[in-house]
Amino acid sequence: MAKSDVNILGISAFYHDSAACLLRDGKILAAAQEERFTRKKHDAAFPVHAIEFCLKEGNLAAQDLALVAFYDKPFLKFERIMETYMSACPYGLSSFLKAVPMWIKKKIWIKDLIQEKLGYQGKILFPEHHESHGASAFFPSPFQEAAVLTIDGVGEWATASYGTGKANRLDLLAEIHFPHSLGLIYSAFTYYAGFKVNSGEYKLMGLAPYGEPKFKDLILKELIDLKEDGSFRLNLRYFDYCAGLRMINKRFENLFGAPARTVETRLTQHYMDVARSIQDVTEEVMLRMARHVHKETGMKNLCLAGGVALNCVGNGKILRNGPFEKIWIQPAAGDAGGALGAACLAWHQYLENPRQADGVTDSQQGSFLGPMFERNDIKNFLDKQGIHYTELSNADLPPTIADLLAQENVVGWFEGRMEFGPRALGARSILGDARSAKMQETMNLKIKFRESFRPFAPSVTRESVSKYFELEHESPYMLLVAPVRKELCREMTAEEQKLFGLKKLNVVRSTLPAVTHVDYSARIQTVDRNQNPLFYDTLKAFEKMNGCSVLINTSFNVRGEPIVCTPEDAYRCFMRTNMDYLIIGNFLLEKKNQKPLEKDIDWLREFELD
Numbered sequence: 215m216a217k218s219d220v221n222i223l224g225i226s227a228f229y230h231d232s233a234a235c236l237l238r239d240g241k242i243l244a245a246a247q248e249e250r251f252t253r254k255k256h257d258a259a260f261p262v263h264a265i266e267f268c269l270k271e272g273n274l275a276a277q278d279l280a281l282v283a284f285y286d287k288p289f290l291k292f293e294r295i296m297e298t299y300m301s302a303c304p305y306g307l308s309s310f311l312k313a314v315p316m317w318i319k320k321k322i323w324i325k326d327l328i329q330e331k332l333g334y335q336g337k338i339l340f341p342e343h344h345e346s347h348g349a350s351a352f353f354p355s356p357f358q359e360a361a362v363l364t365i366d367g368v369g370e371w372a373t374a375s376y377g378t379g380k381a382n383r384l385d386l387l388a389e390i391h392f393p394h395s396l397g398l399i400y401s402a403f404t405y406y407a408g409f410k411v412n413s414g415e416y417k418l419m420g421l422a423p424y425g426e427p428k429f430k431d432l433i434l435k436e437l438i439d440l441k442e443d444g445s446f447r448l449n450l451r452y453f454d455y456c457a458g459l460r461m462i463n464k465r466f467e468n469l470f471g472a473p474a475r476t477v478e479t480r481l482t483q484h485y486m487d488v489a490r491s492i493q494d495v496t497e498e499v500m501l502r503m504a505r506h507v508h509k510e511t512g513m514k515n516l517c518l519a520g521g522v523a524l525n526c527v528g529n530g531k532i533l534r535n536g537p538f539e540k541i542w543i544q545p546a547a548g549d550a551g552g553a554l555g556a557a558c559l560a561w562h563q564y565l566e567n568p569r570q571a572d573g574v575t576d577s578q579q580g581s582f583l584g585p586m587f588e589r590n591d592i593k594n595f596l597d598k599q600g601i602h603y604t605e606l607s608n609a610d611l612p613p614t615i616a617d618l619l620a621q622e623n624v625v626g627w628f629e630g631r632m633e634f635g636p637r638a639l640g641a642r643s644i645l646g647d648a649r650s651a652k653m654q655e656t657m658n659l660k661i662k663f664r665e666s667f668r669p670f671a672p673s674v675t676r677e678s679v680s681k682y683f684e685l686e687h688e689s690p691y692m693l694l695v696a697p698v699r700k701e702l703c704r705e706m707t708a709e710e711q712k713l714f715g716l717k718k719l720n721v722v723r724s725t726l727p728a729v730t731h732v733d734y735s736a737r738i739q740t741v742d743r744n745q746n747p748l749f750y751d752t753l754k755a756f757e758k759m760n761g762c763s764v765l766i767n768t769s770f771n772v773r774g775e776p777i778v779c780t781p782e783d784a785y786r787c788f789m790r791t792n793m794d795y796l797i798i799g800n801f802l803l804e805k806k807n808q809k810p811l812e813k814d815i816d817w818l819r820e821f822e823l824d
């Protein structure tokens with residue numbers, strides 16, 4: 215590090231998925247979520263480990279930081295919480311008593327906490343929550359100017375906002391305020407369908423294609439007053455998140471004619487229809503918002519962030535049916551990305567540093583911003599543990615892995631820097647052959663230990679995406695859903711239509727059965743050689759051998775566990791599951807050559823079920 219370098223640390227904490235990010239002279243040097251280090255999924259604690267990693271990556275101490283930026287304004291958030299409880303008094307008393315002491319003790323004294331934990335005495339900035347989301351969407355994007363739309367649960371008061379990004383400035387023009395929130399209504403339905411709030415939302419999205427939008431009109435009539443411009447008000451008579459500890463109340467359950475599902479009970483058609491209905495409403499809101507933002511800003515391109523921007527089905531609709539030419543979605547669209555946004559705001563807006571974007575390349579670097587492990591680190595670990603391996607040359611690696619995959623082996627893939635954001639993008643992934651009819655079931659039951667009604671996601675070379683999917687646009691961060699091309703699909707028979715869950719999912723519906731959802735859609739990652747050469751070359755080697763440049767890419771973890779971070783995490787996960795091979799750097803491990811793990815914990819019980 216040179217003396218003249220300006221280092222900025224961004225932090226997000228205390229809500230969902232704490233994270234840290236380091237910028238040096240405006241370049242993203244490092245970013246990671248705390249959960250990867252503590253191995254606690256969605257860890258919301260102050261991200262000491264992620265900060266430590268960022269500082270180490272930058273080879274600097276906290277005193278060398280020019281600025282620290284925290285991703286929201288704790289006092290404003292506290293004010294919103296106080297006012298909400300006051301207005302709901304006395305109904306809000308139980309949740310008030312639960313939440314407030316923690317806020318007073320920890321959250322509103324964040325300045326002191328940062329100073330104390332970091333030993334840092336310099337300036338700390340507190341941008342607003344949606345400014346941080348907006349900044350995370352615009353500043354790393356490839357666009358010199360763009361419209362910006364952020365949608366999430368809630369920050370301080372805002373739950374959605376839009377504005378423009380131009381060169382080095384972000385200007386938010388309008389907001390929707392709590393308690394009217396698209397993120398929260400989606401979470402309320404997540405709760406109603408029996409999934410965990412703040413993490414089960416993508417399951418609700420995955421469940422939707424099994425249902426019919428029977429309740430869409432009811433939702434639009436009773437729950438949400440949606441305007442043409444995408445703004446809305448919720449009918450709070452049906453929700454309990456302001457006052458109580460539950461998302462919804464009895465009136466909500468009566469409206470839909472059935473109680474909220476509990477985790478242990480079967481998913482019936484009713485909950486699938488409800489999932490489809492709220493998903494359709496959400497897409498409608500997202501589209502109307504996008505159209506309005508386009509009209510108001512006159513921009514050609516759109517940047518998206520906030521938890522709702524992880525709704526990749528909605529994103530796909532905005533791209534296909536919306537008015538924008540191109541869209542860019544922050545890969546860490548949830549609150550983790552706020553750390554990055556806050557740091558970018560500090561650099562561009564507060565310190566007024568210029569920004570030049572070429573319209574094509576983003577500065578997110580494939581989101582490969584986490585820890586990486588050098589050859590010697592990996593070798594030392596393997597040797598110390600007495601682990602059997604063979605070392606491949608760079609040239610041999612892609613064809614060797616492609617060949618193993620073509621033989622229907624499941625391969626753990628640990629290469630380069632860990633991803634920042636919730637998706638595995640070819641650094642900490644589990645790979646399989648998307649053409650295999652049995653791969654869906656094999657990976658679900660023998661690797662992930664779950665019975666999922668969601669298909670796996672495909673990775674495909676950037677240039678071949680439109681050969682397999684109805685998508686021309688790039689999707690490097692797996693945040694767009696698009697249909698599988700018609701000529702690759704096979705109609706389900708009436709009998710097959712009646713099947714549910716895995717049984718329906720396991721019916722061969724296309725030449726890429728493992729990645730095709732029951733509505734013939736897929737959540738796509740396009741792979742560019744510039745961002746991930748080894749992964750790209752493996753896809754190319756697979757294509758050369760088999761005429762297909764698509765692979766299954768699922769996150770390297772088991773049910774309930776955060777994605778692996780270190781070689782040790784990867785080896786443990788490999789040994790606990792029925793993965794056949796693990797490639798870690800250039801070292802190839804074969805399962806049948808390994809000794810069983812000694813003294814393993816009962817991890818299937820240990821991890822929270824998802």
Ligand SMILES: [Fe+2]
Pocket residue numbers: 343347366367368369520521548549
């Ligand atoms: Fe947020």
